[in-house]
Amino acid sequence: xxxxxxxxxxxxxxxxxxxxxxxxxxxxxxxxxxxxxxxxxxxxxxxxxxxxxxxxxxxxxxxxxxxxxxxxxxxxxxxxxxxxxxxxxxxxxxxxxxxxxxxxxxxxxxxxxxxxxxxxxxxxxxxxxxxxxxxxxxxxxxxxxxxxxxxxxxxxxxxxxxxxxxxxxxxxxxxxxxxxxxxxxxxxxxxxxxxxxxxxxxxxxxxxxxxxxxxxxxxxxxxxxxxxxxxxxxxxxxxxxxxxxxxxxxxxxxxxxxxxxxxxxxxxxxxxxxxxxxxxxxxxxxxxxxxxxxxxxxxxxxxxxxxxxxxxxxxxxxxxxxxxxxxxxxxxxxxxxxxxxxxxxxx
Numbered sequence: 001x002x003x004x005x006x007x008x009x010x011x012x013x014x015x016x017x018x019x020x021x022x023x024x025x026x027x028x029x030x031x032x033x034x035x036x037x038x039x040x041x042x043x044x045x046x047x048x049x050x051x052x053x054x055x056x057x058x059x060x061x062x063x064x065x066x067x068x069x070x071x072x073x074x075x076x077x078x079x080x081x082x083x084x085x086x087x088x089x090x091x092x093x094x095x096x097x098x099x100x101x102x103x104x105x106x107x108x109x110x111x112x113x114x115x116x117x118x119x120x121x122x123x124x125x126x127x128x129x130x131x132x133x134x135x136x137x138x139x140x141x142x143x144x145x146x147x148x149x150x151x152x153x154x155x156x157x158x159x160x161x162x163x164x165x166x167x168x169x170x171x172x173x174x175x176x177x178x179x180x181x182x183x184x185x186x187x188x189x190x191x192x193x194x195x196x197x198x199x200x201x202x203x204x205x206x207x208x209x210x211x212x213x214x215x216x217x218x219x220x221x222x223x224x225x226x227x228x229x230x231x232x233x234x235x236x237x238x239x240x241x242x243x244x245x246x247x248x249x250x251x252x253x254x255x256x257x258x259x260x261x262x263x264x265x266x267x268x269x270x271x272x273x274x275x276x277x278x279x280x281x282x283x284x285x286x287x288x289x290x291x292x293x294x295x296x297x298x299x300x301x302x303x304x305x306x307x308x309x310x311x312x313x314x315x316x317x318x319x320x321x322x323x324x325x326x327x328x329x330x331x332x333x334x335x336x337x338x339x340x341x342x343x344x345x346x347x
Contacts, residue, residue: 001023001024002021002022002023002028003021003022003023004019004020004021004022005019005020005022005328005330006018006019006020006033006036006330007020007310007311007327007328007330008239008317008325008327009039009043009046009047009050009239010050010053010096010239010310010317011044011046011047011050011239012046012150012151012235012236012237012238012239013095013235013236013237013238013239013240013241013242013317013319013320014038014039014151014153014154014235014319014320015038015239015317015319015320015323015325016032016033016036016038016039016042016043016044016047016153017032017033017035017036017038017039018030018031018032018033018043018047018050019031019032019033020051020311020330020331022330022331025331025332027051027054027055027311027330027331029051030043030047030048030050030051031043031048032047038132038153038319039153042153042156043153044151044152044153045152050310051311053292053293053309053310054292054309054310054311054312054331056293056294057292057293057306057309057335058291058292058293058294058298058304058306059306060306061073061303061304061305061306062303062304063076063302063303064302070305070306070336071344073303073304073305074305074341074344074345076303077267077288077303077305077345078345078347080265080286080288081112081265081345084264084265085264086112086113086114087113087115087262088262088263088264088265089112089114089115089263089264089265089267090114090115090116090117090259090260090262090263090265090266090267091105091108091109091114091115091116091117091267091269092116092117092118092119092266092267092268092269092271092273093105093106093116093117093118093244093248093269093270093271094118094119094120094238094241094244094269094270094271095120095236095237095238095239095240095241095242095243095244096238096239096240096270096271097240097244097269097270097338098240098243098313098315098316098317099240099243099246099315099316099317099318099324100315100316100339101269101270101315101337101338101339102240102243102244102247102248103247104338104339104342105269105338105342106247106248108342108345108346114267115259115262115263116248117251117256117259117260117273118244118248118249118250118251119250119251119253119256119273119276119277120236120238120241120244120245120250121211121212121236121237121276122212122213122214122215122218122252122253123211123212123218123234123236123241123250124215124218124245124249124250125242125245125249125250126222126232126234128225128231128232129231129232129233129234129320129321129322130206130208130231130232130233130321131321132154132157132233132321134206134231134233135154135157135158135160135161135206135208135233136157136160136161136164137161137164138161138166138204138205138206138231139165139166139167139204139205140166140167140168140169140200140201140204140205140206141158141161141166141167141168141169141205141206141207141208142169142170142171142193142194142197142201142205142206142207142208143158143168143169143170143171143172143178143182143207143208143209144170144171144172144190144193144207144208144209144210144211144212145171145172145178145209145210145211145235146172146173146176146177146178146210147178147208147209147210147235148176148177148178148180148181149176149177149178150210150237151210151235154208154233154235154320155177155178158178158181158208159181162181167183167200168181168182168183168184169182169183169184169185169186169193169197169200170182170184170185170186171185171186171187171190171193172185172187173187174187184197190212190213190217190220191216191217191220194217194220194221194224198224198227198228201224201228201230202228202229202230203228203229203230203231204230205228205230205231206230206231206232206233207221207224207225207230207231207232207233208232208233208234208235209221209232209233209234209235210234210235210236210237215252233320233321234320235320236320239317239319240317240318242318242319242320242322243316243317243318243324246318253277253278256273256277256279257277257279260277260279260281260283260284261283263284264284264285264286265284265285265286265288266281266284266286266287266288267288267290268287268288268289268290268291268297268301269290269338270290270291270292270307270338271297272295272296272297273297274295274296274297274299274300275295275296275297281300286302286303287300287301287302287303288301288302288303288304288305289301289303289304289305290305290307290338290341291304291305291306291307292306292307292308292309292310293309305336305341306335306336307335307336307337307338307341308329308333308335308336308337308338309333309335310327311329311330311331312329312331312332312333312335312337313329313337314326314327314328314329315327
């Protein structure tokens with residue numbers, strides 16, 4: 001007998017609804033949640049493939065690549081932390097964590113005087129953001145990054161805006177899906193692109209971006225928004241990056257490297273920092289990963305502890321436009337959540 005349960009897609013910060021198909025309690029497929037207000041019955045390829053994370057989840061804890069009992073792994077972590085100088089312990093969290101998990105991770109780190117690292121692709125928090133409905137009503141849209149390919153359900157709204165008469169200017173790589181709908185397209189410099197278009201942006205316009213190279217570019221966007229009164233919508237690569245900003249300031253790649261230079265014990269909560277920050281991780285004495293599936297960080301970790309996958313837990317995300325969305329577990333599991341692991345580390 002088939003059962004359908006609703007949840008949120010974890011693939012990016014758009015916040016689409018997704019239906020998960022279960023047969024006798026096992027996940028067998030997914031399809032779009034047709035009544036969900038964000039994606040309106042659509043899911044992108046990443047959304048459709050998001051259940052693969054659950055299917056490929058980690059089964060066992062490991063110490064030095066040898067399988068072990070999870071309680072032994074946690075005891076080993078506690079032993080390492082108890083003998084460490086707190087100033088050399090760094091905790092990494094990310095937009096992959098739910099609002100509730102971020103709060104617990106932050107409290108755990110701060111109560112022990114550990115450093116917290118949060119990297120969001122060099123993007124920062126922006127308070128006055130546009131809604132998804134604002135996209136389709138905009139008269140001009142400046143796009144930075146290949147939104148149509150990487151965030152197609154935001155891209156779909158940009159296409160609707162163009163059909164409604166909006167002018168589209170865009171910046172990105174030479175090969176880009178977004179390039180196909182742009183009236184003007186630039187590839188050389190974000191600064192030059194913004195300078196060329198800032199005089200055409202007003203309260204009826206919108207800037208949408210999912211990539212920024214430097215703080216200078218972000219400052220430029222903020223100044224244009226302030227001067228022109230146009231709206232802005234950053235689209236983050238992780239589902240709860242916007243929610244994480246409520247607790248932590250994100251670090252630049254350079255700031256993250258500085259933190260890592262002073263780290264002897266690195267605890268990574270549901271993130272793949274090795275994939276994101278180019279660094280010689282062999283300089284860190286002990287790397288500990290809490291992860292639901294294998295990634296580049298678990299590959300080099302001294303201790304790996306499996307955690308609940310997104311289908312196995314309750315919580316909330318805050319999507320790109322700042323809207324809180326709650327989700328419920330669709331699969332029962334006896335795997336520990338990040339919050340439960342933190343409670344064990346406190347014992």
